[in-house]
Amino acid sequence: MLSSPGGPMERQRNTRLEALLTEFDFSHTSLAKEVNKVTGEIFGKAGDCTDRHVRRWISGEVRWPWTKYLLPLERIFDRPAQGLGFVPRGKHSANLPTPPQLRSPAPKEVEPVQRRRFIAASAATVVLALGIDQTPVRGRLSMSDIDRVHERIGRLDAHFFEIGGGPLAETATAYVGRLRDAQDSCTYGGRVEKALHGAISSLYASAGWAAHDGGEPARAALLHTASLQSALLAADPSATARAWSNLALQARMEGRHREAVQITKAALESRRARQDPRIAALLHARLAIGQARTADRSGAARSLLAAEKAYDRVDAAGPAPTWLGFLSPAELSGLAAITYEALGQYDRAEAATTQALRLLPPSMRRSHAYYSVQLAELQLTQRDRAQAAATVQALDASSLDSRRIAGRLAAVQRTLTT
Template sequence: MDTPTNTALTVLLAEYGYTHQSLADEVNQASGRIFGRPGAATDRDVRRWISGTVRWPTHRYLLPLAEIFDRPPEAMGFVPRGRTSRLPAPPPSVRPEQEEPVKRRAFLTTSTATTLTLVLRLEETPVRGHLTMTDIDRIHATTGRLDAHFIAIGGGALLTVATTYIDHLRKTADGCTYGPRVEQALHRALSNLHSTAGWAAYDAGDTPTSRLHHAAALQTAILTKDGHAQARAWADLSVQSRAEGRHREALNINRAALQTRHARQDPRIAALLHARLAIGHARLGNPSASARSLLAAQKAHDHFDTTAPPPPWLRFLDAAEIAGLAAIAHRATGKLPDAERATAQALHLLKPSVHRNRAYYGIQLAQLQLAQGDTTTARATATAIDTTTVSSPRIARRLATLHHQLTTT
């Protein structure tokens, strides 16, 4: 039986500019920092990881890889042995000194949370003393890694990790001294963390907790007078309202968010809000308004600045995601063939490393095929959905429902 190629790791090598040998050298250096002595990885090891011959490397390689690429093993395309993806912590002799270690590690109750915490390096953020912009840069890098984790594989244990880091930064805010510029940046990070925690709770199906975090994200963004964070919070609250069936409220939130300065000036935010506005119009039975919003989203996408990287939370928004959101709008207006074509387009355009959305839109495609009476194709589509590297209870439930529908059809 042929082993599947690790396309996610292949993409990462190209993205970071590594050759097989240079990645092996980097792994060995990182191993020296983590374990106190250099590793022994070779280019042959890297080839075996990429070919899929080795699907779950030893922890002496996994921990360095997680540090190098700032993501957990599943997001690098590795497949756990058996039921666990637990990574051991670095040896105590080389672990950085910590204050209140029991409190800081109390949330490590699941294997995924352990992995995420090691990757995030939460110990780098001080809770007393003077806070500088260098500390803020590390905090924003950490929140970016959280967003990247969600985009790649979903919420999973992210809610526990994000809320723990929020508590940690609250202690930082109370226990450190800093100037106005640092204070604003710190609260911007807190707003982004609440948004990420809200999405993680949404992925877990915990609606009340999701709404609380999204509301806290908006409140914090308003207090710090950060327009970009406010735009993110408003966009997230519109999805929250839609998920709870309050489609008119979601529509009004989207309209208000589109009037903000950042939405008018940032094509990425505008594209996201217009696409979600299209879904709102569709759910309220206004197909013509939905079509106009989809066109506006596409026009905004055409004006993306591709020379500058987007903020981490917006990296998911590309042509694939806009096609996927258009499919949801088409489905809501009853245009199932259009929805199927748009979903297939989204799957075709998705990057190999975006496992969560690939599973999400794969399920959506099978549901659309089933709704149109094409049971055979729907079964084939459902069988091809790979959730091995996805950590999302919401998607797992959707897939289980899909399989149940297929078995009873």
């Protein structure tokens, strides 16, 4: 029988919330647990949400949950209730109260709303959001399990490119621990064994970058060394080239520029670097920086040209691995700018940095902030304080979590105020 016009509203599935569960890798049960955890943070008392609540929200049976559920959901997904696909019962119900701990007598003390839940998240929360705790630690592992591991590693890397290190070093090392448990407790064949070592190498490399971004150079060095060890156990040429590249960068950051040049040259001799133009382009660009800092001007120029030539062959190389997702014409321009700066060619460095910023896609917010700070530093070096101030003013770093970038930005701001 058809319902009358005044009858109950037809149930409509909340596809928006359903898509968010997929995006953040939540099951009904894990989201309910997260809601209860955040409820405790907001109200001082753990919630009573269950997987049944989540099912009713998604099915459309409940179109506007109680406030005690909506406030945690808004914080978890960092968007308003209606942005989660919920429909208010009336015009007044849409006006949710301010969560207790966010009320403040001095508005200036309230922290700005984070654009991404990842930014303020603890490592444990990030582990839950990515579904890292779902990686099996018993039974038999297959290549499908490894594919899912790499998918999660790719998501970790994507978050780094977007917001910086944040909790990712802890998250990646926690995931390493999970995979170590799988190595010890699961059964698998030789192919899966090597793939596991390769995944662990990737995680160590990601953790090393996050530690470097978080201002922990000693920890970063240990993680990059561990990445190389696992890459060798995996017999993975790409992972090995990545590890050597990161170790060369680590040496450069510690002021050991000749060692950095030697490591990079050795990496360029590998079969993988000869076969993969992306890796070759990255290594040549980083080699140019090392050569510039060891006063090898002609070598630096040759390496920059070699990086351009290698990148010209990228289109025929197929899709890039996720860890090389940052490598683009914009990144090569930025690396060239660092080379020019080391050579004392500040005008060329400024022009190359400006080009990098122009070419960067909006999603690469960390890179945009990094090269914006670099541009302001170059402008100050050339005594263009007004332009440096304008560059800093245009930079929005509020949604980033990178101590390294924040420290450099603070130094620029101090210089501008003295």
